[in-house]
Amino acid sequence: MASTTEQSSEPERWDGGIVVIGCRFNTLEFIERARHDKINISGIVTIDRELAERNSVPAWADLSAAVGDAVPVYVASSYSLASPADKIALSAHNPAVGICVGWQRLLPTWYLNTFKTGVFGMHACQHPLPQGRGRSPINWSVIEGARSLHAHVFRYEEEADSGSMLDVTEFQIEAHDDIHTLQQKCRVVFNEVIRKHHKELVKGNVNLFQSNPDVPDRVYEKRSPEDGKLDWNWTVRRIVDFVRAQTKPYPGAYIIRDNKEFRIWRSTPFRVLNDETVDPGTIVECFADGSLVVAAGDGYVHVRAHELPQNLTYGDRL
Incomplete structure (x- = not known):
């Protein structure tokens, strides 16, 4: 099987093994941890930098450079695996199981069907599926004020997020968490579940279960960078959750001032001031470290990491 780089992998090396599908930093972390746990990975499917940039992939990782010397890598020519070249190459082998982590596209049915046990991925959201x-379930969950996440490890089906469950783990969203740390927690959970079950997955004798089949679906919509506009009239809690749900590696929450967008990356409640007469969006304190205290709808927000103009001062409006 030829990749789009100079590396190549023979199909027979993939047959009956574990293939990881992904292209982000958490994909690399998953692979490195799995190899530490002595889990044999037969192959990797990923995309190159150019394709990642065209598809606005956050935190892309060069898996060919990072692990290509140790694990055969196939670099796909389309993110959706829809190209004839991808179909020919990936149809030529029959792995036992696929692990999808850091791949933000649905996998085509023909590809799912090449795996003996199936392809397994994770979907974390505040309520048990469905x-x-x-799209963007962790971001949406934090924006909505969730205080815990259910991390579902499940087998992929043609319909998104609808497959049988291998494991469901609930964990708390702490006050210091943001989208980055929550993704880290999810990756750790995913690795642990695969560590426990990888032998059964390869053999094809794993026990799966349905998650709340009688509960009505709720489907999150895709989030775009323009959805990150912040409103200072919101409550402190809503603003803080909104910011931490979209911080790096995502585009970030932003405000518009003088017809320009300015990003806010980190904020926390500031429960010292009691003046309720200040208009939302007004700067009430400035600190030497560049952080600001801004009035919100029901209190004050400490804006601790941002790209706001450096000349802002007391009384300025955002």
Whole structure:
């Protein structure tokens, strides 16, 4: 099987083994941890930098450079695996199981069908599935004020987020968490579940179960960078959750001032001031470290990491 780089992998090396599908930093972390746990990975499917940039992939990782010397890598020519070249190459082998982590596209049915046991991925949201299917589930859950996440490890089916469950783990969203740390927690959970079950997955004798089949679906919509506009009239909690749900590696929450967008990357409640007469969006304190205290709808927000103009001062409006 030829990749789009100079590396190549023979199909027979993939047959009956574990193939990881992904292209982000958490894909690399998953692979490195799995190899530390002595889990044999037969192959990797990923995309190159150019394709990642065209598809606005956050935190892309060069898996060919990072692990290509140790694990055969196939670099796909289309993110959706829809190209004839991808179909020919990936149809030529029959792995036992696929692990999808850091791949933000649905896998085509023909590819799912090449795996003996199936392809397994993770979907984390505030409620057990099917409440919380769809796009950007962790971001949406934090924006909505969730205080815990259900991390579902499940087998992929043609319909998104609808497959049988291998494991469901619930964990708390702490006050210091943001989208980055929550993704890290999810990756750790995913690695642990695969560590426990990888032998059964390869053999094809794993026990799966349905998650709340009688509960109505709720599907999250895709989030775009323009959805990150912040409103200072919101409550402090809503603003803080909104910011931490979209911080790096995502585009970030932003405000518009003088017809320009300015990003806010980190904020926390500031429960010292009691003046309720200050208009939302007004700067009430400035600190030497560049952080600001801004009035919100029901209190004050400490804006601790941002790209706001450096000349802002007391009384300025954002």
